[in-house]
Amino acid sequence: MFITFEGIEGSGKTTQIQNIAEFLRSRGRDCLITREPGGTRIGEKVRAILLDPQSKDMDPMTELLLYKADRVQHVKKLVIPSLSSGKIVLCDRYFDATVVYQGFARGIDVKLINTLHKLILDDLKPDMTILLDLAPEVGLARAWKQIESGKRAGFETRFEKEAFAFHQRVREGYLELARLEPARFRIVDASKDETQVCEEIINLLCLNNGLGLKE
Ligand code: TMP
Secondary structure (H helix, E strand, C coil), X not given: CEEEEEECCCCCHHHHXXXXXXXXXXXXXXXXXXXXXXXXXXXXXXXXXXHCHHHCCCCHHHHHHHHHHHHHHHHHHHHHHHHHCCCEEEEECXXXXXXXXXXXXXXXXXXXXXXXXXXXXXXXXXXXXXXXXXXXXXXXXXXHHHHXXXXXXXXXXXXXXXXXXXXXXXXXXXXXXXXXXXXXXXXXXXXXXXXXXXXXHHHHHHHCHHHCCCC
């Protein structure tokens, strides 16, 4: 089972993935936590280039292709082998982030993004996507608080530094994708406190027959 977590900056994906992995492991499930960009040794190097504020003059097409390159490496070397060995893969961002950030927010043709995904990764889609929905002003305030306190890396802030309108397009883009694919997406209100959000996600996972978590 391939489960992805999406949302704007500061929506709490990383914390919730840890909570969900802990829950699944307590129920005897073998799971892998991974992320994009990153997740592989090569991917972490690509991540450093993509998120470095000094990469601010990066062309949008360069950005798109670097995210795609990271994904090919990640899916082929880690995601598919882990799924094949029966693990539940919990991934912090995936393909939907490209559609939303590079497509809706940067303005690259979404058809091109979809076509590339079909060509290079056989259109591999998650079984379930948890969208942690949050107003950008709240998410950005949380993200900057974490950066200033040292909990998040200051050298990875290229996207946090984008204009507010960019983050609004990202949020709207995610909600649009969720409307288009209701069978795959689950929207969770990320403005609630950490425990409530976690409980909500666990309830959604329990409703998913593929995970066999019902009592
Ligand atoms: P994060 O791992 O801290 O969420 O940071 C990853 C950043 O990369 C985030 O700002 C969203 C951005 N991103 C894209 O623009 N396109 C993508 O395809 C992915 C996976 C992430």
